[in-house]
Amino acid sequence: MTAPRLLPLHDRHQSIGARFMEFAGWQMPLQYSGILAEHGAVRQAAGLFDVSHMGEVGVRGPSAGEFLQRMTMNDILALEDGKAQYSGLLTAQGTLLDDLIVYRVGNADYRLVVNASRVSIAFEWLREQARGAVEVTDRSAGMALLAIQGPEAASILAKVCTESLALRPFRHAVLRVAGVDSRVARTGYTGEDGFEIFVPADAATTVWDGLLEAGREDGLRPAGLGARETLRLEAGLLLYGQDIDETTTPLEAGLDRFVALDKGEFIGREVLLRQRQGGLTRRLRGFEMEEAGIARTGYGVWAGEERVGTVTSGGFAPTLRKSVGLVYLPCEMRERTIQVEIRARRAAARLMSLPFYRRKISQARLG
Amino acid sequence: MIDPDNLKYTRDHEWIALEGEVGTIGITDFAQKELGDIVFVELMQAGTVVTAGKEMGTVESVKAVSEVYSPVNGTLEESNGDLSSKPELINQDPYGRGWMVRVRLSDPAQVARLMDQSSYEAYLKQEASGQ
Incomplete structure (x- = not known):
């Protein structure tokens, strides 16, 4: 194994007390103050993530x-x-x-x-x-990507932007952020309003510091991969390598609204057309634990005496204060409850629609 | 409150405080920091016979699952019921309100073979440098 790669802001993370973990060949900040505190900051105020590994x-x-x-x-x-x-x-x-x-x-x-x-x-x-x-x-080398996410993200970013922030969701533009020309997109992976900011790696420190300083009084906290994971799971957003991979189709994963089957020819379309016409045998479902215990990624899922699947992503959902997870289940399954195999026992869980958490639209301050 | 100086420690980062034949057991400050935010604790019930080095419960943080091993042989007398609704007590007060179980020891002399405070600290340093 080769040594993990270091983010452009690695020293910065280290100096503010980050704990690191290896992810996809990168040394990534796992947490700074703690996953729950960082998760809460993103839901209630804002969090700043370094996702330059993308x-x-x-x-x-x-x-x-x-x-x-x-x-x-x-x-x-x-x-x-x-x-x-x-x-x-x-x-x-x-x-x-x-x-x-x-x-x-x-x-x-x-x-x-x-x-x-x-x-x-x-x-x-x-x-x-x-x-x-x-x-x-x-273009990955030389690019840093910072994400500021949460209900206060727009007002914090506005403090360090010269132009007015009129970006709507899923729009992007080149703006001057803390004096650095950056491409800013109103996108994210947390279920909150927020922005992703593409910065030249050599100017990443300036933008990181500028944002943290601007958000100091608004509750902005640096947030790590741990909180990113709990936030995205609550928001029902999928993780490649766990929930989706080269063995799953987007229709099985419930990504139907991102599949334009009628746009004309594209790679993979024929298989998806067949699945759409009744060939779908399994679908990704959400569940929450009804009995005590935390459903973790990889745990077995049962319906009565039949093993029906494996948890693709599971864990504690801090906003819901209970454990939730995702699992591919047979389409013909009519049960509304399943059992998750937690060590030696099987604990009941209830199937539910995704996402587990949806922010109130009134909380989104649209620039 | 328990004084960490008078505790005995295991290599798996549990502590035990012995009073007569009953030992109070928890996980160390180092262990709770390593785990991060603890959100779920599952302990064996009163009456269960526990064995040194064998699992007697589980602690789950947001990030990971970790087994808790009994430092001694004996019978579990009581577990800390507060932990079911407030597992974060282990993070906040690992040597106090975050205690986990009380065990009646079958052989109290076993405790003498565990590490004292200074040996445990030396052990932590050695572990850290080995990584």
Whole structure:
């Protein structure tokens, strides 16, 4: 094994007391003050995350849009300059090679933000499939990505931005943040309002410090991977490598609204069409524990005497103060309760619709 | 309140305070810090026979599950009921309100073989440098 890579802001994290963990080949901050405190800050005020481990792939050229229409599952034509969309790269079998966000900068200039664990696979796949006037580049090196998330995120960011923050959700623009030209997108992975800020790595410290200083009185806290995990699970957002991978299709994962089956040909479409026409055998479901215990990733799931699945993501949901999880279950299953195998016992859990947590719209301060 | 100086410690980061034949057991400050925010505790019931080095409960933090091992042989007399609604007591007060169980020892002399405060601290230093 090679030593994990260090984030551009590694020294900063260390100096403010971060505890680290290895994730996707990176040394990542797991927590600073504590996962519950950081989780609470994001739900009630704001949190600042360093997610520079994420990869960025550039797709440019006159055929870029046409190329991405064939490579991704969502409809590229729904994008205009300054807009972003959640999407996925599929294999020919209709399974997920990666999930990602596509940013349209111009009609011949797209950026894809891909999972850290999938950067080289996604990049190679795109480069291998590129035909004609398309240039695919790995832009991950030299890029830092900070995420400020929570109900106070917009007002804190506004303090260090020269321009007014008129961005709507899933829009992006180049703004000057703490004096640094950055691409700011109103996106996130926490279930809260918030922004993701693309900064040149050598200017990341300036933006990180500027945001923390600006948010000091608003309850902004640095937040690590631990809180990111509990926040995304509560919000019903999927994690590649756990909830979705090359063995699962987006329809099985419940990502239907990000699959544009009627947009025309794209890789994996035929399998998805067949699944849509009644061939779907399993679907990702949410559950919450009714009996004491915490459902963890990898635990077995039972319906009576039948083993029906495995928890793909599970844990303690701090806002709900109970354990929740995700599991693929057979579509024909009619039971509303399941049992999760927690060490030697089976504890009852109730199936429920996703997300587990939804923020009140009134809390979102729309710029 | 229990004075950490008078406790005995295991290599698995449990502490025990002996009074007569009954030992109060919990996990150390180091252990609670390593685990992070504790959100669930499951302990064996009163009357259970426990064995040194064998599991007698589980502590779960947001991030991880961890077994708690009995430092001694004996019979579990009582577990800390407050922990079911307030597992965070272990983080807040690991040597006080975060105690976990009381065990009646079958052989109180066993405690003498555990580490004292200074040996435990030396052990922690050694562990840290070994990583």
